[in-house]
Amino acid sequence: MTSPSYRIAVIPGDGIGTEVMPPAQKLLELAGTRYGFSFDWQELEWGCEYYSRTGRMMPEDGIEQLAECDQIFLGAVGFPGVPDHVSLWGLLIPIRRAFRQYINLRPVRLLAGIESPLRKVPAGGIDFLVVRENNEGEYSESGGRLYRGMPQEMAIQESIFTRFGVERAMNYAINLAEQRKGQLASATKSNGIIHTMPFWDEILRDLAKDHPNLTVSEYHIDALAALFVLDPARFDVVVASNLFGDILTDLGAAIIGSIGIAPSANLNPEKEFPSMFEPVHGSAPDIAGQGKANPLGQVWAASMMLDHLGHEDAGRDLIAAMEQVLTETDIRTPDLGGTATTDEVSDALVTAFESLSPAGVEK
Numbered sequence: 494m495t496s497p498s499y500r501i502a503v504i505p506g507d508g509i510g511t512e513v514m515p516p517a518q519k520l521l522e523l524a525g526t527r528y529g530f531s532f533d534w535q536e537l538e539w540g541c542e543y544y545s546r547t548g549r550m551m552p553e554d555g556i557e558q559l560a561e562c563d564q565i566f567l568g569a570v571g572f573p574g575v576p577d578h579v580s581l582w583g584l585l586i587p588i589r590r591a592f593r594q595y596i597n598l599r600p601v602r603l604l605a606g607i608e609s610p611l612r613k614v615p616a617g618g619i620d621f622l623v624v625r626e627n628n629e630g631e632y633s634e635s636g637g638r639l640y641r642g643m644p645q646e647m648a649i650q651e652s653i654f655t656r657f658g659v660e661r662a663m664n665y666a667i668n669l670a671e672q673r674k675g676q677l678a679s680a681t682k683s684n685g686i687i688h689t690m691p692f693w694d695e696i697l698r699d700l701a702k703d704h705p706n707l708t709v710s711e712y713h714i715d716a717l718a719a720l721f722v723l724d725p726a727r728f729d730v731v732v733a734s735n736l737f738g739d740i741l742t743d744l745g746a747a748i749i750g751s752i753g754i755a756p757s758a759n760l761n762p763e764k765e766f767p768s769m770f771e772p773v774h775g776s777a778p779d780i781a782g783q784g785k786a787n788p789l790g791q792v793w794a795a796s797m798m799l800d801h802l803g804h805e806d807a808g809r810d811l812i813a814a815m816e817q818v819l820t821e822t823d824i825r826t827p828d829l830g831g832t833a834t835t836d837e838v839s840d841a842l843v844t845a846f847e848s849l850s851p852a853g854v855e856k
């Protein structure tokens with residue numbers, strides 16, 4: 494049997510995206526060597542610098558180019574000088590929509606060796622998944638601006654919730670919860686947002702009727718945010734709309750130690766199109782170019798890509814290497830209280846990976 498080769502679109506993007514991408518690629522290569530597969534990297538220099546040269550975040554046929562690839566591996570986009578709505582709507586959102594990446598899956602798990610800023614949380618004391626609806630909701634193009642520059646200037650932004658879109662995100666979350674502890678929490682705000690959120694809740698209740706073994710809880714988003722801090726151990730799977738999921742997962746990243754660790758998978762669950770894997774964090778212009786970027790979020794995203802490609806053993810090894818560095822050394826970047834550079838953490842990850850027997854067992 495020939496060993497598989499995966500064509501991966503690599504978009505390092507801007508700022509620290511270009512710094513955390515090479516270490517993650519290096520570990521993916523090592524994983525491939527160990528488990529008998531390889532990567533054919535399609536390096537794409539798209540992002541804000543490309544925009545400043547061409548007026549576009551990606552070429553006109555960008556989506557067609559990506560469609561030729563098995564998966565997309567992204568760093569981060571956004572840089573001062575290019576408005577954030579331009580960078581987001583010129584690259585990430587079109588990709589998520591064109592390839593029906595309607596699930597944004599974000600693990601919130603406290604790794605061994607990291608101290609949560611929350612008091613007395615042991616490793617494993619925070620371990621849940623956030624399923625963020627990734628194609629519609631509050632991130633819509635519906636609306637407009639009127640009377641620009643005049644005293645009566647106004648802006649309207651409409652949210653779009655379709656039964657089809659909400660159901661498929663919730664079904665994905667239900668399925669995940671059934672494979673875990675059977676507990677699903679839903680983020681709502683049906684007291685204040687009186688059309689879309691009651692609709693969201695109704696759909697959840699309808700779907701839940703067919704899953705009597707599932708424990709379903711509804712939380713207003715404000716109370717849910719507080720519970721992420723006060724009692725994160727209660728959560729198993731959390732399902733949320735596009736905006737709520739986005740905000741909740743930055744908080745999730747904070748309680749597991751740093752936004753520099755948290756990963757994110759934009760999934761087309763049916764695998765009809767490429768999915769896209771990226772860290773939760775952005776391009777961090779405040780630390781770009783200083784060697785301070787934590788590569789762990791990008792490496793964890795690489796591990797999720799390996800899982801999606803069906804190489805769960807290899808994915809587990811990447812996490813095991815991360816945990817080994819965190820538990821057995823004090824090599825960590827400043828966001829985790831250390832003094833190490835991105836390169837030093839990357840070298841330590843390679844050493845740790847090489848010291849593991851396949852599937853995460855230390856030699």
Ligand SMILES: NC(=O)c1ccc[n+]([C@@H]2O[C@H](COP(=O)([O-])OP(=O)(O)OC[C@H]3O[C@@H](n4cnc5c(N)ncnc54)[C@H](O)[C@@H]3O)[C@@H](O)[C@H]2O)c1
Pocket residue numbers: 509513568569570571572573577580585752753754771772773774775776777778779780785786787788790826828
């Ligand atoms: N998916 C994406 O590409 C994405 C996501 C979020 C923000 N952005 C963009 O990134 C730019 C900066 O946004 P922001 O400042 O709100 O968010 P950010 O995530 O870039 O940074 C927030 C804070 O976290 C720190 N941080 C982030 N990642 C880190 C890492 N790996 N290691 C150490 N510290 C890290 C930064 O130094 C900063 O202090 C904006 O242009 C924004 O639009 C892009």
